[in-house]
Amino acid sequence: MMTQRPSPASAARRSEASRRAILTAAFELVQEVGYAKLSIEGIAARAGVGKQTIYRWWPSKGAVLLEAFLMLSEGEDGQPAALPDTGDLRADLTTVLRATVEELNDPRFDVPMRALATEVAHDPKLAADYAERLDRPLRMIKLERLRSAQRAGQLAEDLDLDVAVDMVWGPVLNRWLQRSGPLTIEYVDSVVTTALNGLRHRP
Amino acid sequence: MMTQRPSPASAARRSEASRRAILTAAFELVQEVGYAKLSIEGIAARAGVGKQTIYRWWPSKGAVLLEAFLMLSEGEDGQPAALPDTGDLRADLTTVLRATVEELNDPRFDVPMRALATEVAHDPKLAADYAERLDRPLRMIKLERLRSAQRAGQLAEDLDLDVAVDMVWGPVLNRWLQRSGPLTIEYVDSVVTTALNGLRHRP
Numbered sequence: 584m585m586t587q588r589p590s591p592a593s594a595a596r597r598s599e600a601s602r603r604a605i606l607t608a609a610f611e612l613v614q615e616v617g618y619a620k621l622s623i624e625g626i627a628a629r630a631g632v633g634k635q636t637i638y639r640w641w642p643s644k645g646a647v648l649l650e651a652f653l654m655l656s657e658g659e660d661g662q663p664a665a666l667p668d669t670g671d672l673r674a675d676l677t678t679v680l681r682a683t684v685e686e687l688n689d690p691r692f693d694v695p696m697r698a699l700a701t702e703v704a705h706d707p708k709l710a711a712d713y714a715e716r717l718d719r720p721l722r723m724i725k726l727e728r729l730r731s732a733q734r735a736g737q738l739a740e741d742l743d744l745d746v747a748v749d750m751v752w753g754p755v756l757n758r759w760l761q762r763s764g765p766l767t768i769e770y771v772d773s774v775v776t777t778a779l780n781g782l783r784h785r786p
Numbered sequence: 787m788m789t790q791r792p793s794p795a796s797a798a799r800r801s802e803a804s805r806r807a808i809l810t811a812a813f814e815l816v817q818e819v820g821y822a823k824l825s826i827e828g829i830a831a832r833a834g835v836g837k838q839t840i841y842r843w844w845p846s847k848g849a850v851l852l853e854a855f856l857m858l859s860e861g862e863d864g865q866p867a868a869l870p871d872t873g874d875l876r877a878d879l880t881t882v883l884r885a886t887v888e889e890l891n892d893p894r895f896d897v898p899m900r901a902l903a904t905e906v907a908h909d910p911k912l913a914a915d916y917a918e919r920l921d922r923p924l925r926m927i928k929l930e931r932l933r934s935a936q937r938a939g940q941l942a943e944d945l946d947l948d949v950a951v952d953m954v955w956g957p958v959l960n961r962w963l964q965r966s967g968p969l970t971i972e973y974v975d976s977v978v979t980t981a982l983n984g985l986r987h988r989p
Contacts, residue, residue: 707965
């Protein structure tokens with residue numbers, strides 16, 4: 584009796600389908616059971632794959648979650664979308680940061696993102712992957728929007744753009760992760776205004 | 787035979803000594819074994835107390851760590867010290883933030899603080915305790931320093947002081963916890979400058 588061997592193309596399709604099923608399962612399951620009770624076994628069962636399949640591709644549940652976020656953040660071309668550029672920097676930053684806060688306040692995102700963020704805090708290897716594959720592409724599009732404003736003469740010429748990105752996003756992310764206050768629209772708007780204007784008295 | 791009963795005063799002294807031994811043990815042990823392997827049993831053994839003593843006072847290892855940080859942050863009067871006020875806000879903020887970064891870069895503090903920060907991220911009850919007992923007194927002294935600068939006419943009159951605190955400390959804390967870049971003196975200095983001056987071009 585001859586063994587039926589799948590063609591390479593159909594094997595690749597099945598493999599991609601398994602990958603997506605695993606990442607979706609991990610993202611959904613962590614919302615339901617929390618990160619502490621998330622297990623490779625649980626993800627495998629929900630995705631309908633063997634747990635060896637998961638271990639072959641990822642070293643830890645944190646790595647699976649990172650990949651799930653990468654899948655979500657990618658547009659059709661595999662790159663994150665650009666930030667809006669209407670020419671009004673304050674309006675554009677407010678729009679983007681309000682959308683970020685809406686996600687952070689949504690339990691469907693809050694739980695998996697909090698899990699990933701705290702894994703990153705404890706695991707330098709995962710942190711390096713996170714920085715390289717998820718944070719850096721997002722930072723690039725933030726920097727690009729600031730550079731555009733700088734070219735238009737709206738931002739200080741000697742501005743440290745990397746610090747400027749941290750100045751807009753850092754307070755919100757820190758308040759979210761440390762639960763140091765509510766993430767309201769008013770807070771976001773005040774962060775954008777304060778970052779743009781600075782603390783100093785302007786004569 | 788008469789039972790020797792300790793006087794209330796000596797019982798209180800012994801109780802305070804046990805409390806300090808437990809908090810010191812927790813702080814030291816988490817540096818050695820990491821937070822995942824920190825256990826109430828381990829803390830009890832190192833402190834030379836029964837684990838029931840710990841469970842009677844604290845609901846979780848995160849709560850023990852929070853109390854250990856409170857013990858460290860308190861001056862002799864039980865209050866955190868004020869921030870320096872030389873009249874030069876930029877210099878004072880730079881001094882304070884450089885000292886913060888030095889602590890965050892020191893493994894003796896990094897490990898327990900990271901453990902506490904990620905527990906706070908996952909445990910709303912602990913986060914409320916943390917905000918009330920550790921973060922709020924520190925925030926008060928930060929706000930006091932900014933108010934002093936505002937009275938001196940150095941800061942904008944309509945400045946949102948709470949956001950201003952987040953603008954100075956948030957980027958550093960976020961970079962530390964998310965490991966998104968090195969915490970250097972240059973970074974600190976650029977954060978202080980950028981927070982004070984703002985992103986906008988000044989005509």
